[in-house]
Amino acid sequence: MAAGLLLKMVGFCFWALFWLAGSATVSTTTPALAGGGEAVVVDARSAIAVTDDDFVCATLDWWPPEKCDYGTCSWGLASLLNLNLSNKILVNAVKAFSPLKLRLGGSLQDMLIYGTGDTRQQAPCAPFVKNASAMFGFSQGCLPLRRWDELNAFFQKTGPRIVFGLNALNGRVPMPDGSLGGPWNYTNAASFIRYTVSKGYDVHGWELGNELSGSGVGARIDADQYAADVIALKHIVDSAYQGKPSKPLVLAPGGFFDATWFTELVSKTKPDQMDAITHHIYNLGPGVDDHLVQKILDPSYLDGEASTFSNLQGILKSAGTSAVAWVGEAGGAYNSGHHLVTDAFVFSFWYLDQLGMSSKYDTKSYCRQTLVGGNYGLLNTSTFEPNPDYYSALLWHRLMGTKVLSTAFNGTNKIRGYAHCAKNSEGITLLLINLDGSSTNRIYVTSQGAHTPRAEGRRGAKGSAKQQQPRSRDRSTI
Ligand SMILES: *[C@@H]1O[C@H](CO)[C@@H](O)[C@H](O)[C@H]1NC(C)=O
Ligand SMILES: *[C@@H]1O[C@H](CO)[C@@H](O)[C@H](O)[C@H]1NC(C)=O
Ligand SMILES: *[C@@H]1O[C@H](CO)[C@@H](O)[C@H](O)[C@H]1NC(C)=O
Ligand SMILES: *[C@@H]1O[C@H](CO)[C@@H](O)[C@H](O)[C@H]1NC(C)=O
Numbered sequence: 397m398a399a400g401l402l403l404k405m406v407g408f409c410f411w412a413l414f415w416l417a418g419s420a421t422v423s424t425t426t427p428a429l430a431g432g433g434e435a436v437v438v439d440a441r442s443a444i445a446v447t448d449d450d451f452v453c454a455t456l457d458w459w460p461p462e463k464c465d466y467g468t469c470s471w472g473l474a475s476l477l478n479l480n481l482s483n484k485i486l487v488n489a490v491k492a493f494s495p496l497k498l499r500l501g502g503s504l505q506d507m508l509i510y511g512t513g514d515t516r517q518q519a520p521c522a523p524f525v526k527n528a529s530a531m532f533g534f535s536q537g538c539l540p541l542r543r544w545d546e547l548n549a550f551f552q553k554t555g556p557r558i559v560f561g562l563n564a565l566n567g568r569v570p571m572p573d574g575s576l577g578g579p580w581n582y583t584n585a586a587s588f589i590r591y592t593v594s595k596g597y598d599v600h601g602w603e604l605g606n607e608l609s610g611s612g613v614g615a616r617i618d619a620d621q622y623a624a625d626v627i628a629l630k631h632i633v634d635s636a637y638q639g640k641p642s643k644p645l646v647l648a649p650g651g652f653f654d655a656t657w658f659t660e661l662v663s664k665t666k667p668d669q670m671d672a673i674t675h676h677i678y679n680l681g682p683g684v685d686d687h688l689v690q691k692i693l694d695p696s697y698l699d700g701e702a703s704t705f706s707n708l709q710g711i712l713k714s715a716g717t718s719a720v721a722w723v724g725e726a727g728g729a730y731n732s733g734h735h736l737v738t739d740a741f742v743f744s745f746w747y748l749d750q751l752g753m754s755s756k757y758d759t760k761s762y763c764r765q766t767l768v769g770g771n772y773g774l775l776n777t778s779t780f781e782p783n784p785d786y787y788s789a790l791l792w793h794r795l796m797g798t799k800v801l802s803t804a805f806n807g808t809n810k811i812r813g814y815a816h817c818a819k820n821s822e823g824i825t826l827l828l829i830n831l832d833g834s835s836t837n838r839i840y841v842t843s844q845g846a847h848t849p850r851a852e853g854r855r856g857a858k859g860s861a862k863q864q865q866p867r868s869r870d871r872s873t874i
């Protein structure tokens with residue numbers, strides 16, 4: 397059962413409550429008056445972290461219809477190469493965020509070439525072809541410039557901020573230690589970037605590579621070489637955008653967190669050659685796992701990811717770099733997720749908790765795998781109808797502002813709370829997640845650094861979260 401609840405606190409600020417499942421009464425009556433109880437205490441005196449305004453991000457991938465996992469083929473026509481860009485639901489789903497951040501990439505990006513002049517003599521610009529002996533089961537594909545034009549027409553119509561993941565495997569050779577090495581051959585990437593600039597297409601960021609960090613997925617590259625390649629990309633971007641009013645971000649490595657590897661990349665690109673360090677999250681295991689729901693509803697399992705966020709935050713803080721942390725791709729369960737779990741209501745318990753937890757550790761943006769495609773789409777792969785997590789993403793985007801507030805709950809560990817300054821209004825938005833399927837909790841909300849609240853709460857409709865327009869309130873600066 398889910399209950400939407402709405403609270404407002406007179407004298408301090410407006411509270412919007414974003415309540416995920418379970419049964420509870422939430423009030424801002426002080427525990428003393430009400431005779432004790434469990435309390436959510438929000439420290440409103442200062443922000444502990446700050447996210448990007450367009451924190452919510454989703455991905456589009458390259459997987460063709462022939463991509464199958466454990467006997468099911470869940471990608472349909474959701475590839476960047478074949479997605480139906482005139483579908484009305486898709487258009488409106490992207491528009492609703494104004495802007496949604498969209499990261500274009502995934503495993504096959506490192507096997508994709510761009511149909512610019514430099515590759516024309518080499519081979520015709522053809523899509524990926526199934527090939528069991530090739531990495532990820534497909535041999536090299538190509539993005540025709542005509543398709544890139546169509547994608548950009550779609551972006552111009554729907555307004556997302558685009559992060560494009562570049563092929564980082566061009567020109568590599570096998571090294572004695574099993575990694576791939578030699579410098580990145582950026583000829584094709586550079587001409588693709590120059591083409592993009594010449595057409596006036598807006599790209600928010602260029603990202604180098606996919607899952608080649610640490611021990612890699614399919615292939616790996618040493619951090620020392622990677623840092624040199626990131627610096628090369630920075631030069632390409634600087635030169636292609638010379639004289640333009642704004643330059644896109646340079647992001648890397650779009651891979652799994654590995655403390656040693658990430659530390660070396662940061663230290664060799666500091667202070668300002670890399671704008672964001674991107675990492676991927678698939679902490680629930682393979683999509684075929686039968687225990688995904690148990691993991692999603694287990695507070696200690698969810699807490700397991702905190703150390704990655706915290707370690708990365710520590711590395712960036714101590715390095716003397718301007719680079720910030722992003723989650724560049726997170727689908728929870730790898731190999732395309734699991735139908736009726738990662739595309740169902742239960743997945744919001746994982747997803748919203750991830751958004752809350754990553755924000756606390758100063759993650760600037762969080763890209764959900766996927767907007768559409770696989771079993772973890774925010775939209776249904778065949779109908780484009782929103783899955784439950786689409787609404788979770790949109791609610792977060794509309795309610796949660798950029799300033800993250802320290803939030804503590806002193807009762808059961810089945811209740812998790814995250815608070816941010818509200819977006820586009822005065823006050824605070826509190827996200828409460830109840831992982832317990834049956835218990836009823838009586839919860840008080842109090843804050844430090846605010847006036848003693850006089851408050852009223854009311855129960856909203858089942859399964860919804862509501863926000864009320866702020867009325868006249870004391871101004872409170874956080
Ligand atoms: C939780 O914190 C509130 C407010 O500080 C306090 O009144 C209450 O007794 C605490 N409850 C528990 C179970 O510790
Ligand atoms: C794409 O979507 C449009 C609008 O919904 C529809 O008219 C068209 O038939 C679709 N194209 C394909 C190839 O499915
Ligand atoms: C399939 O992939 C292997 C390994 O990359 C390659 O040697 C072979 O030529 C490919 N076959 C086709 C038909 O592309
Ligand atoms: C780099 O790739 C281009 C094709 O994009 C090719 O023409 C060129 O020979 C390659 N350079 C090296 C050094 O292999």
Ligand SMILES: *[C@@H]1O[C@H](CO)[C@@H](O)[C@H](O)[C@H]1NC(C)=O
Nearest residue numbers: 736739740776777778779783
């Ligand atoms: C997506 O839509 C199809 C067709 O209506 C349906 O069979 C499928 O179960 C839907 N997927 C989800 C996750 O609801």
